[in-house]
Amino acid sequence: MSSTELIGGRSVDLTKATVLVVDDQPVNIQVIYALLCEDYTVLAATSGEEALSVAREARPDLILMDIVMPGLSGMETCQKLKSQDDTSEIPVIFITASYSSEEENECWMSGGIDFISKPINPMTLKNRVKAHLMLKYQKDTLLEMVYLDGLTGVFNRRYLDEHLIKHIHLSKRSKRETCVLLIDIDFFKQFNDRYGHVQGDDALKQVALLVKSKGLKRITDFVVRYGGEEFVVVLPETNISGAKQVAERIRAAIQTLNLEHLDSPFGELTVSIGITGCLSYDVDDSAVLEAADQKLYQAKVSGRNKVCF
Amino acid sequence: MSGRSIEHEELANIDCLAFCEQHSIAWLDVMARFNHNTSVYKTALSSFLSDLGRYQTQLQDKGSLSNSGLFKASMHTLKGVASSLGFYNIADTATSIEQRVKHGDDIRLIEECAVLREQIAYAEGCVPLLIELIEREFEQTLNEDTTAGHQLDACNLREELEVLLKEIQSNKMDSMNTLNRIKNELSQLSRDETYKLSTALNNLKFKEAQEIVTNLLVLGD
Numbered sequence: 088m089s090s091t092e093l094i095g096g097r098s099v100d101l102t103k104a105t106v107l108v109v110d111d112q113p114v115n116i117q118v119i120y121a122l123l124c125e126d127y128t129v130l131a132a133t134s135g136e137e138a139l140s141v142a143r144e145a146r147p148d149l150i151l152m153d154i155v156m157p158g159l160s161g162m163e164t165c166q167k168l169k170s171q172d173d174t175s176e177i178p179v180i181f182i183t184a185s186y187s188s189e190e191e192n193e194c195w196m197s198g199g200i201d202f203i204s205k206p207i208n209p210m211t212l213k214n215r216v217k218a219h220l221m222l223k224y225q226k227d228t229l230l231e232m233v234y235l236d237g238l239t240g241v242f243n244r245r246y247l248d249e250h251l252i253k254h255i256h257l258s259k260r261s262k263r264e265t266c267v268l269l270i271d272i273d274f275f276k277q278f279n280d281r282y283g284h285v286q287g288d289d290a291l292k293q294v295a296l297l298v299k300s301k302g303l304k305r306i307t308d309f310v311v312r313y314g315g316e317e318f319v320v321v322l323p324e325t326n327i328s329g330a331k332q333v334a335e336r337i338r339a340a341i342q343t344l345n346l347e348h349l350d351s352p353f354g355e356l357t358v359s360i361g362i363t364g365c366l367s368y369d370v371d372d373s374a375v376l377e378a379a380d381q382k383l384y385q386a387k388v389s390g391r392n393k394v395c396f
Numbered sequence: 397m398s399g400r401s402i403e404h405e406e407l408a409n410i411d412c413l414a415f416c417e418q419h420s421i422a423w424l425d426v427m428a429r430f431n432h433n434t435s436v437y438k439t440a441l442s443s444f445l446s447d448l449g450r451y452q453t454q455l456q457d458k459g460s461l462s463n464s465g466l467f468k469a470s471m472h473t474l475k476g477v478a479s480s481l482g483f484y485n486i487a488d489t490a491t492s493i494e495q496r497v498k499h500g501d502d503i504r505l506i507e508e509c510a511v512l513r514e515q516i517a518y519a520e521g522c523v524p525l526l527i528e529l530i531e532r533e534f535e536q537t538l539n540e541d542t543t544a545g546h547q548l549d550a551c552n553l554r555e556e557l558e559v560l561l562k563e564i565q566s567n568k569m570d571s572m573n574t575l576n577r578i579k580n581e582l583s584q585l586s587r588d589e590t591y592k593l594s595t596a597l598n599n600l601k602f603k604e605a606q607e608i609v610t611n612l613l614v615l616g617d
Contacts, residue, residue, distance in 0.1 A: 107567075108569075111473070112473055112476065112477050113440075113443050113598065113599050113600040114440040114443050114444055114447075114477045114480060114481065115476060115477060115480055116569070116600060117436050117437075117439055117440040117443075117569075118429055118430060118436075118440065118480045120436060120569045121429075121430040121431045121433040121436040121437070122429070122430070122431050124433075124569065124570070125431075128568065128570070129568070129569040129570070130566065130567045130568055130569065131567050131568075131569050131600050131602075132567060133599075133600050133601075137567075137602075141566075141567050144566075145566060145567070155469055155472050155473070157469070184472060184475055184476045184479075205476045205479065205480065206429065206476070206479040206480050206487075207429060207480070209428055209429055209431065
């Protein structure tokens with residue numbers, strides 16, 4: 088059975104998928120490994136506690152979980168996975184040697200999406216794993232389409248609308264600053280007019296890539312295409328001084344791209360950046376973005392290719 | 397089956413299928429379940445063999461029945477493992493004992509525990525022979541093939557050890573294959589540490605394995 092599938096005429100390669108198998112008996116994991124090793128990367132954990140740590144670290148695409156284990160049971164482990172933001176979306180299939188409807192109900196309630204009975208029927212295991220990986224792939228693709236900007240590949244405005252407010256709440260609760268950078272490409276209309284939209288789009292892609300590589304150092308940081316030539320970077324648990332360093336790094340990196348811009352006084356593509364922290368404002372994402380916009384305006388009026396905070 | 401002793405001599409003119417048929421091990425089911433990967437099945441049999449002693453001790457200890465929760469969980473585990481490895485008679489008896497403990501049916505419990513002890517003792521005799529047969533039937537040619545063109549120098553061994561360390565740090569099951577590939581060369585570096593590493597990985601103790609590989613890397617320097 089191949090792990091490459093066709094969806095709507097498009098070939099989907101699942102060979103990079105990772106499956107975590109959790110069972111206190113190594114023998115049972117070895118059985119599953121023998122069946123799946125040719126098609127996927129198989130990870131193993133012999134306790135619920137170890138599974139939680141591996142899941143957080145490796146973010147597998149699917150978890151196959153035994154129910155009866157010493158320490159954290161399979162159901163308790165599943166509940167914990169579902170309660171944590173970074174692991175809640177990983178589908179869990181229970182592998183069970185019991186057949187009681189009470190236990191089945193408990194599995195559904197703990198967040199499992201399916202069952203496989205022991206002893207394992209190889210065809211059933213392979214097909215269930217493939218079907219759920221395919222569903223996960225489709226869901227991930229859909230989320231990408233909803234949240235990613237088609238041109239630059241960074242997050243879009245919708246993502247910012249849904250996630251900035253969460254970070255403001257977290258920041259208020261923890262009393263640790265979250266900073267927002269608003270980045271605008273200087274004289275971008277003139278760039279498009281002189282060099283055309285194809286080159287303009289290419290410049291946007293290069294800027295997005297650089298902002299991502301120079302601005303994001305931690306898994307919680309994210310960048311958004313906010314408008315035409317505007318980007319927002321959100322830096323949780325970062326104070327103004329740290330954010331200023333990130334912004335300077337981004338500004339300098341974009342200038343060193345040396346993208347010709349003859350209608351700019353700098354002769355090359357540059358950006359202006361406004362910075363604000365969230366703690367000084369109410370729990371209101373519009374107010375925070377408005378404050379960042381004011382700082383950006385200061386950077387613009389004071390000559391552009393600058394960082395203001 | 398009971399009462400019949402298993403002689404080493406009977407291996408001389410027999411293959412795995414015939415041996416398993418004689419000793420009620422569901423070879424064909426198992427091969428389908430293990431995707432015909434005899435190497436992984438052999439590893440699983442080794443782990444099973446080391447666990448059988450623990451079950452035997454538990455069944456002999458009358459006190460273990462007083463902790464019904466633990467005893468039931470133990471039978472539940474044995475049922476799953478034995479059934480996965482093709483020892484259906486053990487799996488059936490363990491299932492029956494699990495049910496009797498669950499429903500408090502003590503009348504036939506002692507009798508069934510005695511049957512299970514006998515079945516486990518028999519399996520303890522069969523499993524090493526089956527492992528030997530698998531090695532003879534499936535691994536001889538494979539070893540000849542792999543050792544012929546596969547001699548690692550110290551530099552390559554270090555690289556392979558580093559790959560192994562990364563796999564172990566990520567709890568990857570492929571680490572077992574990597575270890576098998578370099579086992580001979582690694583044994584020359586330290587036989588004891590290689591044995592310990594192999595045992596740790598067979599039991600999927602990744603943290604322990606990580607420490608051993610780190611030691612081996614230092615030894616290699």
